[in-house]
Amino acid sequence: xxxxxxxxxxxxxxxxxxxxxxxxxxxxxxxxxxxxxxxxxxxxxxxxxxxxxxxxxxxxxxxxxxxxxxxxxxxxxxxxxxxxxxxxxxxxxxxxxxxxxxxxxxxxxxxxxxxxxxxxxxxxxxxxxxxxxxxxxxxxxxxxxxxxxxxxxxxxxxxxxxxxxxxxxxxxxxxxxxxxxxxxxxxxxxxxxxxxxxxxxxxxxxxxxxxxxxxxxxxxxxxxxxxxxxxxxxxxxxxxxxxxxxxxxxxxxxxxxxxxxxxxxxxxxxxxxxxxxxxxxxxxxxxxxxxxxxxxxxxxxxxxxxxxxxxxxxxxxxxxxxxxxxxxxxxxxxxxxxxxxxxxxxxxxxxxxxxxxxxxxxxxxxxxxxxxxxxxxxxxxxxxxxxxxxxxxxxxxxxxxxxxxxxxxxxxxxxxxxxxxxxxxxxxxxxxxxxxxxxxxxxxxxxxxxxxxxxxxxxxxxxxxxxxxxxxxxxxxxxxxxxxxxxxxxxxxx
Numbered sequence: 001x002x003x004x005x006x007x008x009x010x011x012x013x014x015x016x017x018x019x020x021x022x023x024x025x026x027x028x029x030x031x032x033x034x035x036x037x038x039x040x041x042x043x044x045x046x047x048x049x050x051x052x053x054x055x056x057x058x059x060x061x062x063x064x065x066x067x068x069x070x071x072x073x074x075x076x077x078x079x080x081x082x083x084x085x086x087x088x089x090x091x092x093x094x095x096x097x098x099x100x101x102x103x104x105x106x107x108x109x110x111x112x113x114x115x116x117x118x119x120x121x122x123x124x125x126x127x128x129x130x131x132x133x134x135x136x137x138x139x140x141x142x143x144x145x146x147x148x149x150x151x152x153x154x155x156x157x158x159x160x161x162x163x164x165x166x167x168x169x170x171x172x173x174x175x176x177x178x179x180x181x182x183x184x185x186x187x188x189x190x191x192x193x194x195x196x197x198x199x200x201x202x203x204x205x206x207x208x209x210x211x212x213x214x215x216x217x218x219x220x221x222x223x224x225x226x227x228x229x230x231x232x233x234x235x236x237x238x239x240x241x242x243x244x245x246x247x248x249x250x251x252x253x254x255x256x257x258x259x260x261x262x263x264x265x266x267x268x269x270x271x272x273x274x275x276x277x278x279x280x281x282x283x284x285x286x287x288x289x290x291x292x293x294x295x296x297x298x299x300x301x302x303x304x305x306x307x308x309x310x311x312x313x314x315x316x317x318x319x320x321x322x323x324x325x326x327x328x329x330x331x332x333x334x335x336x337x338x339x340x341x342x343x344x345x346x347x348x349x350x351x352x353x354x355x356x357x358x359x360x361x362x363x364x365x366x367x368x369x370x371x372x373x374x375x376x377x378x379x380x381x382x383x384x385x386x387x388x389x390x391x392x393x394x395x396x397x398x399x400x401x402x403x404x405x406x407x408x409x410x411x412x413x414x415x416x417x418x419x420x421x422x423x424x425x426x427x428x429x430x431x432x433x434x435x436x437x438x439x440x441x442x443x444x445x446x447x448x449x450x451x452x453x454x455x456x457x458x459x460x461x462x463x464x465x466x467x468x469x470x471x472x473x474x475x476x477x478x479x480x481x482x483x484x485x486x487x488x489x490x491x492x493x494x
């Protein structure tokens with residue numbers, strides 16, 4: 001670009017922008033190399049792609065050039081006048097000195113000579129000075145552009161670092177959303193913006209938060225496939241909602257035409273959401289696009305990490321078939337209750353004749369029976385109750401702050417719920433027995449032992465019943481709890 005060409009560039013013009021004059025191209029356009037298909041393996045010379053000068057770039061270029069011109073003119077005005085004066089004075093003194101040497105001292109001749117010399121040499125000096133000024137203005141414009149680019153890059157890096165630190169301290173998806181909302185308010189306060197994320201099925205997009213004027217952009221998209229940005233996994237920018245190539249979801253969204261920026265949010269390489277912002281008609285500012293991309297990228301990375309850690313934790317602490325706590329996790333949770341001084345009642349549950357069901361109908365039917373029982377159990381207990389698979393067809397239920405007889409009543413409801421589910425015919429008919437014991441501030445192993453004793457008594461009393469340790473009232477009469485030394489089960493006692 002010539003030194004003066006920037007003065008004649010208008011917004012929307014195309015120009016060859018190279019080096020620092022690219023003014024931090026907002027769209028990342030780079031020189032392209034065209035392939036010559038006429039000769040296999042040959043390439044045509046590198047061609048610099050024309051860059052469209054946007055309104056923001058034009059304003060930045062004009063401001064840089066004006067600042068550079070003012071600086072150069074202020075610095076060169078004095079030297080130019082001084083140079084002309086020096087030439088004139090030098091010629092005048094030279095003429096006087098020459099005449100003094102030859103002995104013909106006359107004032108008029110040196111004066112005329114000096115004036116003529118000034119008249120002749122001044123245009124040349126002005127021309128040379130003008131060329132130097134133009135070069136200095138161009139260099140100054142480039143330098144200011146570089147400084148602005150460096151400042152923008154420093155701000156961008158500081159933004160990324162600040163946002164990364166905030167997201168790194170977020171330990172849950174809810175805390176990530178709080179950080180993202182604050183980032184929206186700080187970086188794009190002038191635009192209605194929102195974050196949409198897919199639900200657990202990844203079939204629907206849900207609006208997680210909105211910020212800016214009017215409480216967000218309110219995009220009507222409902223699935224990831226309906227969104228252009230998530231479908232193509234790349235940022236989509238629309239300058240005019242009334243244009244032929246505008247997103248269909250932008251049509252008639254506002255009273256007048258608008259622009260939009262849609263940035264996909266990727267979690268572990270898969271687009272599962274979108275950051276959507278709208279604004280006035282016209283090309284969105286490059287800084288707004290970059291800021292939204294930074295927020296979307298870092299939020300997606302942190303969400304992916306949190307979800308991965310959550311999945312890993314779930315896999316390490318739960319039984320994969322039933323979703324109940326595994327034995328170690330259940331014992332750890334009970335220790336937490338004990339340290340907090342919270343009393344509890346423990347229930348040991350066992351599916352009746354489960355081995356026979358497995359042998360007759362197969363393990364897949366047995367797995368379905370286990371899941372049916374677990375669903376019945378979940379339906380009847382409280383959210384704070386602990387459910388664990390203790391091994392095979394044995395389960396442990398810990399009910400904090402619950403009396404033994406209340407726990408027994410809850411287990412009776414589980415029996416009734418299980419009977420209703422089995423009647424549907426999804427699995428063969430089966431029942432379950434329950435043994436109940438209170439903690440009495442004794443070691444956890446002893447409580448489990450007493451609940452297991454009560455469970456064995458329930459089995460011996462006819463199965464499909466709930467017995468409380470030490471108070472085993474049944475339709476068949478009182479059944480005493482068996483001591484641990486006599487706990488032997490026959491092959492069909494299951």
